[in-house]
Amino acid sequence: xxxxxxxxxxxxxxxxxxxxxxxxxxxxxxxxxxxxxxxxxxxxxxxxxxxxxxxxxxxxxxxxxxxxxxxxxxxxxxxxxxxxxxxxxxxxxxxxxxxxxxxxxxxxxxxxxxxxxxxxxxxxxxxxxxxxxxxxxxxxxxxxxxxxxxxxxxxxxxxxxxxxxxxxxxxxxxxxxxxxxxxxxxxxxxxxxxxxxxxxxxxxxxxxxxxxxxxxxxxxxxxxxxxxxxxxxxxxxxxxxxxxxxxxxxxxxxxxxxxxxxxxxxxxxxxxxxxxxxx
Numbered sequence: 001x002x003x004x005x006x007x008x009x010x011x012x013x014x015x016x017x018x019x020x021x022x023x024x025x026x027x028x029x030x031x032x033x034x035x036x037x038x039x040x041x042x043x044x045x046x047x048x049x050x051x052x053x054x055x056x057x058x059x060x061x062x063x064x065x066x067x068x069x070x071x072x073x074x075x076x077x078x079x080x081x082x083x084x085x086x087x088x089x090x091x092x093x094x095x096x097x098x099x100x101x102x103x104x105x106x107x108x109x110x111x112x113x114x115x116x117x118x119x120x121x122x123x124x125x126x127x128x129x130x131x132x133x134x135x136x137x138x139x140x141x142x143x144x145x146x147x148x149x150x151x152x153x154x155x156x157x158x159x160x161x162x163x164x165x166x167x168x169x170x171x172x173x174x175x176x177x178x179x180x181x182x183x184x185x186x187x188x189x190x191x192x193x194x195x196x197x198x199x200x201x202x203x204x205x206x207x208x209x210x211x212x213x214x215x216x217x218x219x220x221x222x223x224x225x226x227x228x229x230x231x232x233x234x235x236x237x238x239x240x241x242x243x244x245x246x247x248x249x250x251x252x253x254x255x256x257x258x259x260x261x262x263x264x265x266x267x268x269x270x271x272x273x274x275x276x277x278x279x
Contacts, residue, residue, distance in 0.1 A: 001059050002177055003090075005029045005047060006066030007036065010137040011096065015064060015170035016040060022178070027056050050080040057088040062177050066096040067116075078112075079119040092126040092183070094176045096169070099133040099188055100241070103248045107237055128176035132189040133249060134163040134241075136270040139200055146212055146278040152201035153215040155222040156243045160196035162252045164189050165265040167273075172259045187255040192264045194250055200267055204278055207271040219243065 002019055006012040007028030019026045020037045028036045029043050036042045043056040047067060057063070063085050067078055085093060097117055100110045120127045142152045169189055176182040195203075198214045205212035217225075219239055226235035241249065256264040271278075 001025045001027060002062045002064070003027045003029060003056050003060045004064045005053075006064075006068060006096075007042075008034045009066065009068075010135065010166035011169045011173070012064070012066060013170075014167045015173050018170060018174045019177070022174070024178070027060065029053065029056050047078070047081060050077065050084050053081060054084060054088065057085055057090060060085070060088065060090050062092040062094070063090050064094050064096070064173055064177060078116050082116075082119055082123050082125070086123055086125055090125065092128075092177065093120055093123070094128045094130065094173050095120055096173070097129050097131045099131045099190075099249065101131060102188070103246055104237075104241070109234075109237075126180075126183045128182045128184070129186045130169060130172060130176070130189055131187065132164050132169050133191075134161050135169075136163050136165045136191065136267050137274075138163070139204065139267075139271070140274070140277055142201075142204070143277045146204060146208075149213075150211060151213050151215060152197065152204065153217050154197040154201075155217045155219055155239065156196075157198040157214060157216040158196050159243060159245065160194040160199065161242075161245050161249055162190040162192065162194050163267060164191045164256070165267075165270045167270075168256050168260070168264045172256060175259050182259065185259075187259060188253040189256055190251070190253045190264065192252060192266055194252070195267050200271075203268040203271045204275075206268065207275040208278055 002024050004012050004016045007016050008030040016026055016028045017037050020040050027041045027043055029045050031046055032044060045052040045056055097113050101114050104110055117129055145151045201212050201214040223235045
């Protein structure tokens with residue numbers, strides 16, 4: 001049995017599907033009831049309360065751990081999840097971390113994630129750590145404005161990073177869960193090329209077959225919009241990365257190729273597969 005947390009998200013959903021199609025027994029974990037592939041068991045649990053995960057871990061041999069906001073939830077102790085997994089018989093954990101653990105190690109979120117990585121390394125379990133950069137699926141933030149006004153509005157229009165398709169993260173995660181060769185691996189996951197927001201808008205337009213305008217926001221305008229859904233400190237941190245990525249954050253990593261034996265998917269491919277969201 002393999003347990004997938006965050007099973008309804010951009011990474012967890014394709015990972016659950018891939019494991020089920022590979023003939024694995026899978027338990028999908030999310031906060032709320034959700035549709036899952038045939039043959040997959042679903043357990044509703046809040047990872048901020050590790051005790052609630054125990055029913056999902058019963059009989060499991062491996063765990064894909066995606067924490068997202070649960071890393072900083074009030075009273076959360078994400079290290080307890082690894083302890084409960086080990087106590088329940090899990091022998092392998094694949095952790096979805098962040099590229100920023102290495103490239104910007106002193107932010108609050110990255111400090112907490114680095115600590116969790118260290119707990120996993122010292123747990124005595126088999127492990128692998130995935131450190132993706134920006135996600136192609138973040139472009140879904142623009143879906144409403146593209147549908148309504150054929151418009152992408154974003155800051156730093158000509159500053160790019162090699163964003164990754166979440167489906168590639170899912171495939172790498174599946175490989176790490178199933179193949180002993182990846183035990184102890186730390187994989188930095190990026191797309192195949194640096195791409196700017198303006199170029200992303202062009203790729204969305206090509207997928208739609210209709211024009212999409214690009215409007216460059218000021219940093220202040222972007223922060224005002226982002227602050228509606230995240231703390232101002234996190235908005236500033238995100239804008240620092242988007243506006244002034246380091247050479248390490250603009251580097252195209254070979255790790256997807258190394259694990260999967262193929263190049264990572266392009267943003268244009270992601271846009272084509274997800275074009276319905278922008279219609």
